[in-house]
Amino acid sequence: MAHAELTVNDLRNLENKIKDKSAEIGIVGLGYVGLPLALAFVEAGFNVTGIDSDKTRINKITRGISYLLDIESPRLKKAVTSGRLKATVSPSAMRRVDTIIICVPTPLTSTKEPDLTYIISATNEIARYLRLGHLVILESTTYPGTTREVVLPLLESTGLKVGVDYFLTFSPERIDPGSRQFTIRNTPKVVGGMEPKSTRFAAMLYGHVSDKVLEVSSPEVAEMDKVFENVFRSVNIALVNELAKLCEKMNVNVWEVIKAASSKPFGYMPFYPGPGVGGHCIPLDPYYLASKAREYFFHTRFIELAAEINETMPEYIVQRIVDVLNTSSKSVKGAKILILGVAYKKDIEDLRESPALRVIELLIEKKAKVNYNDPYISEIKEHNLRMKSVKLDKKAAGNYDCVVILTAHSCYDLKAIVSDSKLVFDTRGCTVGMKADNVIRLGE
Numbered sequence: 001m002a003h004a005e006l007t008v009n010d011l012r013n014l015e016n017k018i019k020d021k022s023a024e025i026g027i028v029g030l031g032y033v034g035l036p037l038a039l040a041f042v043e044a045g046f047n048v049t050g051i052d053s054d055k056t057r058i059n060k061i062t063r064g065i066s067y068l069l070d071i072e073s074p075r076l077k078k079a080v081t082s083g084r085l086k087a088t089v090s091p092s093a094m095r096r097v098d099t100i101i102i103c104v105p106t107p108l109t110s111t112k113e114p115d116l117t118y119i120i121s122a123t124n125e126i127a128r129y130l131r132l133g134h135l136v137i138l139e140s141t142t143y144p145g146t147t148r149e150v151v152l153p154l155l156e157s158t159g160l161k162v163g164v165d166y167f168l169t170f171s172p173e174r175i176d177p178g179s180r181q182f183t184i185r186n187t188p189k190v191v192g193g194m195e196p197k198s199t200r201f202a203a204m205l206y207g208h209v210s211d212k213v214l215e216v217s218s219p220e221v222a223e224m225d226k227v228f229e230n231v232f233r234s235v236n237i238a239l240v241n242e243l244a245k246l247c248e249k250m251n252v253n254v255w256e257v258i259k260a261a262s263s264k265p266f267g268y269m270p271f272y273p274g275p276g277v278g279g280h281c282i283p284l285d286p287y288y289l290a291s292k293a294r295e296y297f298f299h300t301r302f303i304e305l306a307a308e309i310n311e312t313m314p315e316y317i318v319q320r321i322v323d324v325l326n327t328s329s330k331s332v333k334g335a336k337i338l339i340l341g342v343a344y345k346k347d348i349e350d351l352r353e354s355p356a357l358r359v360i361e362l363l364i365e366k367k368a369k370v371n372y373n374d375p376y377i378s379e380i381k382e383h384n385l386r387m388k389s390v391k392l393d394k395k396a397a398g399n400y401d402c403v404v405i406l407t408a409h410s411c412y413d414l415k416a417i418v419s420d421s422k423l424v425f426d427t428r429g430c431t432v433g434m435k436a437d438n439v440i441r442l443g444e
């Protein structure tokens with residue numbers, strides 16, 4: 001297809017627009033990753049258009065109502081009323097932006113294979129509106145090779161050439177939901193473009209919202225970096241989960257062991273046991289890498305073993321609950337059990353892949369009478385579960401045969417909960433140091 005090419009002036013123009021913040025930014029997918037990023041760019045002085053296929057989310061944004069715990073509504077409202085943040089369901093908005101950042105989900109199929117349908121459909125939309133000078137950045141976590149093998153061919157089907165007519169980069173998101181300590185600003189951003197100009201433009205752009213940008217030589221390095229970071233967590237969590245089980249058998253306190261090991265100033269960093277892993281990263285990303293590795297006749301045994309250990313933690317926790325009830329001569333059948341915290345980690349409202357869902361399912365299968373409380377998740381409508389969070393009024397915990405702490409949100413008054421409860425099973429070590437005879441902990 002014959003087309004005009006970008007001139008040196010056009011390139012300078014794009015560079016200047018990024019430098020002086022007049023570049024219009026489009027963000028596709030306004031979830032846990034896309035919305036905070038949109039706000040970061042708005043607050044840095046850019047105009048941002050968010051595009052999301054979910055009408056409810058778009059309506060909320062336009063009314064300045066946040067649907068994420070990490071984003072306060074007044075902050076969102078300020079961005080919208082300033083006119084700097086616009087939100088739409090219409091992909092045609094991509095036509096008038098200069099850079100497009102893709103933040104759509106990357107789930108697994110039912111057979112635990114990478115499901116790239118969201119990336120593919122977002123890229124197809126971008127291809128419809130791709131024009132000279134566009135900078136396209138993929139942020140969704142995925143296996144190494146996605147940018148080159150999946151995104152690039154869809155964009156090149158337009159006849160435009162990367163590095164000549166438009167730019168394409170992978171830059172992984174490293175958001176830490178629920179954390180006040182680590183933000184987009186103080187978490188270094190990694191960028192790996194299809195060619196040097198793609199890397200440079202993306203690095204310049206992110207330099208406005210992140211104090212440190214690290215340029216790597218290719219999208220594959222950036223993609224592998226992201227999955228490696230998550231696999232690293234998965235493997236270490238699996239290791240400490242295994243250690244917790246062993247400590248129980250050997251009557252050694254795993255929490256004390258971790259504390260002692262943490263005193264070593266080099267060569268060690270602490271990970272903690274728990275009921276399993278959840279969220280959109282740790283349970284999924286190892287499968288992205290394992291699946292891609294099979295294409296190279298390579299079996300990622302370590303990574304798959306870690307996933308297996310973490311995934312079987314809910315079963316183990318339920319077996320421990322059976323044992324814990326046994327200590328007070330109760331059978332799990334008919335026992336009243338209160339689960340505290342169902343979000344996959346503390347101080348967030350994300351239920352995706354939460355191990356709590358499996359724990360509750362297994363307890364119900366064993367005919368326990370299960371209620372849950374989570375200040376951030378008012379109801380569960382996942383798997384076959386239909387439940388509403390019960391109130392944690394004063395003394396409420398005392399109505400249960402066992403209170404199981406699965407996610408120790410900071411707002412829980414643990415002392416009061418322990419003193420009100422007949423029996424507590426703490427899977428997070430949040431009661432360590434409390435002197436109470438009615439508490440049994442994972443890993444002790």
Ligand SMILES: NC(=O)c1ccc[n+]([C@@H]2O[C@H](COP(=O)([O-])OP(=O)(O)OC[C@H]3O[C@@H](n4cnc5c(N)ncnc54)[C@H](O)[C@@H]3O)[C@@H](O)[C@H]2O)c1
Pocket residue numbers: 028029030031032033034051052053054057103104105106118121122139140141142173174175176177279280281
């Ligand atoms: N949540 C995290 O903590 C986290 C951290 C780092 C990386 N990631 C990665 O970032 C990506 C996004 O995750 P998330 O947690 O923000 O997901 P999310 O489900 O919270 O948000 C994704 C948004 O994309 C929208 N969407 C889907 N397809 C679309 C399309 N074709 N056009 C427009 N909008 C579309 C959805 O409606 C949704 O609002 C994933 O790859 C994830 O693995 C997530």
